[in-house]
Amino acid sequence: AQSVTQLGSHVSVSEGALVLLRCNYSSSVPPYLFWYVQYPNQGLQLLLKYTSAATLVKGINGFEAEFKKSETSFHLTKPSAHMSDAAEYFCAVMDGGATNKLIFGTGTLLAVQP
Amino acid sequence: DAMVIQNPRYQVTQFGKPVTLSCSQTLNHNVMYWYQQKSSQAPKLLFHYYDKDFNNEADTPDNFQSRRPNTSFCFLDIRSPGLGDAAMYLCATSRDKTGGNEQFFGPGTRLTVL
Numbered sequence: 001a002q003s004v005t006q007l008g009s010h011v012s013v014s015e016g017a018l019v020l021l022r023c024n025y026s027s028s029v030p031p032y033l034f035w036y037v038q039y040p041n042q043g044l045q046l047l048l049k050y051t052s053a054a055t056l057v058k059g060i061n062g063f064e065a066e067f068k069k070s071e072t073s074f075h076l077t078k079p080s081a082h083m084s085d086a087a088e089y090f091c092a093v094m095d096g097g098a099t100n101k102l103i104f105g106t107g108t109l110l111a112v113q114p
Numbered sequence: 115d116a117m118v119i120q121n122p123r124y125q126v127t128q129f130g131k132p133v134t135l136s137c138s139q140t141l142n143h144n145v146m147y148w149y150q151q152k153s154s155q156a157p158k159l160l161f162h163y164y165d166k167d168f169n170n171e172a173d174t175p176d177n178f179q180s181r182r183p184n185t186s187f188c189f190l191d192i193r194s195p196g197l198g199d200a201a202m203y204l205c206a207t208s209r210d211k212t213g214g215n216e217q218f219f220g221p222g223t224r225l226t227v228l
Contacts, residue, residue, distance in 0.1 A: 041123075
C-alpha cells in the first residue's frame with residue numbers, strides 16, 4: 001500500500017529563512033505526489049504536484065519540491081519564508097488503483113516568527 | 115472563476131439529528147470526493163462518485179451516505195450524528211480518475227455535534 005510520512009509535525013522558522021518540510025513516500029510504482037496547504041478553517045489548496053515529468057517541481061507562492069527516487073523523498077522548500085506562509089502543509093500520494101484517492105501524511109504545521 | 119463550493123461553512127447539529135452537507139462545482143468534473151478531517155489529523159476519504167457510480171471506502175461507517183443528483187451537486191448525509199463525527203468535511207473534485215489528475219478542494223464545512 002502506498003503511504004507518505006511527514007517528519008516534524010511542527011516546524012518554526014524566522015521570516016526570511018529557508019523553509020524545508022520533509023516528506024518520504026512508500027510506493028511500489030512510480031508515484032504521483034502532491035503538496036497541499038491548508039489555512040485555518042479553509043480547504044486544501046494545491047501547491048505543486050509531481051507526475052513523473054521534471055524531478056524539480058515549481059509551485060505557487062515560491063515553493064518547490066524535488067523528487068528523489070533514491071531517497072524516496074519529495075521535500076518541500078522555499079528560499080525565504082513570509083509571514084503569510086504560516087499554515088499546515090500536507091504531502092499526499094495518489095493511490096493509482098480504482099479510486100485514485102489521495103493518501104495524506106499527518107501534516108506539518110509551519111510557524112513563521114517575525 | 116470555476117470552483118468548488120460547500121454550504122454551509124459551519125453546521126451545528128444535535129446528537130442523533132440527521133444533517134446534510136452540500137457541495138457544488140462549476141468545473142464540470144466527473145469525480146466528486148468527500149473527505150473527513152478531524153482536528154489535527156489528515157483528511158480521510160469517505161467515498162466518491164465517478165459520474166453516477168458510487169464508491170464507498172471499506173471503513174466508512176454506514177451512518178454516512180451520499181447522493182449525487184447531477185454532475186454539479188453532491189450531498190453528504192449523516193443519518194445519526196455522534197460526538198465522534200464532529201470534524202471538517204471536505205469536498206473535492208477531479209476531472210477524471212486517471213493518474214495524476216489533481217483534486218480541487220472546497221473550503222470545507224465544519225460540523226459541530228452537541
